[in-house]
Amino acid sequence: MHPSRTVPEPGLPASSAPVDRSYRGRMSTEIVTPSLLREWGLPEPGASKYDRGCVVVVGGSASAPGAAMLAALAALRVGAGRLTLAVDERVAPHVAVAVLETGVVALGPAGLGPAADELAGADAIVLGPGLDDPQCTESLLAELPSMAAEDAVVLLDAFALGVLAERPELAEPFAGRLVLTPNHAEVARLLGREPEQLEEDVAELASRLGAVVSCYEVVASPDGRRWRSDSGGPGLATSGSGDVLAGAIAGLAARGAPLEQAVVWGTHVHGVAGTRLAATVSPLGYLASELLPELPKAIVEVG
Numbered sequence: 001m002h003p004s005r006t007v008p009e010p011g012l013p014a015s016s017a018p019v020d021r022s023y024r025g026r027m028s029t030e031i032v033t034p035s036l037l038r039e040w041g042l043p044e045p046g047a048s049k050y051d052r053g054c055v056v057v058v059g060g061s062a063s064a065p066g067a068a069m070l071a072a073l074a075a076l077r078v079g080a081g082r083l084t085l086a087v088d089e090r091v092a093p094h095v096a097v098a099v100l101e102t103g104v105v106a107l108g109p110a111g112l113g114p115a116a117d118e119l120a121g122a123d124a125i126v127l128g129p130g131l132d133d134p135q136c137t138e139s140l141l142a143e144l145p146s147m148a149a150e151d152a153v154v155l156l157d158a159f160a161l162g163v164l165a166e167r168p169e170l171a172e173p174f175a176g177r178l179v180l181t182p183n184h185a186e187v188a189r190l191l192g193r194e195p196e197q198l199e200e201d202v203a204e205l206a207s208r209l210g211a212v213v214s215c216y217e218v219v220a221s222p223d224g225r226r227w228r229s230d231s232g233g234p235g236l237a238t239s240g241s242g243d244v245l246a247g248a249i250a251g252l253a254a255r256g257a258p259l260e261q262a263v264v265w266g267t268h269v270h271g272v273a274g275t276r277l278a279a280t281v282s283p284l285g286y287l288a289s290e291l292l293p294e295l296p297k298a299i300v301e302v303g
Contacts, residue, residue, distance in 0.1 A: 031229075034301075040261055046081070050081055056125045058126065059086075059128055072099060077296055080251035083102040086114070087105075092107075105118060119152075124155065127141060137163050138170075155178075155246055175210035179262075181242060181246050190209075207222055217232060234284060235285070238286070244295075
């Protein structure tokens, strides 16, 4: 485990209790700027790949292996040291050839069992990118607490968020170390209503589930703190972009960044990468895979 991470004291999320909206308006939203991030500098990189943390990405069904691959490569691009992809056994050999920098574990009917060692040693775990079966995803999410290290950051994305909407109690074991990266539609499903004001809704979701939540330009912490990054643009609304965001956040968390810092930095750097491509390619039409080489440049640009 990464020695520099401090994990907040776990507590149960408020999902099973009446919703407390007393936090609304209690805290203002902080605008994320390069100056703010420079003052909130990332941990110094270690000399070995193990010092920079281990990331495991669980996802990659036979129909969408690329989503898990995007998340995994994004984690490396922001500086994580070691990577494992746990994907559907039908595509595992192909993924191993396509992503030369990763170890690959083939998942089948045994669930997460084949990835037990990797999950136990992970500093950050991403579950969801590329999964396409709700029942399978629910089973994996229910099994994860018994497999993951107690201080591993857990990021849920894509189909895992759909499962959480139906089974919010599955978030409880990860309170204090949980990150969610929903889009607008997923925020609506998790809240059980249409979104009203993005900042307030994201803050409510963070409070309900005991998670740090990133949705587009807004980040919210369970304690009511909120941030907004003005980087990015409409070009980020493209297939695979959310997978890149999830991997970037997980990679920064694996490096030892505290949870809120990893999410704020990851959200902003993802947006800066989009801004760079909007200038060099086009405001629309660049690919999520093109964000990957822009991530380390964006970190240098911010820092």
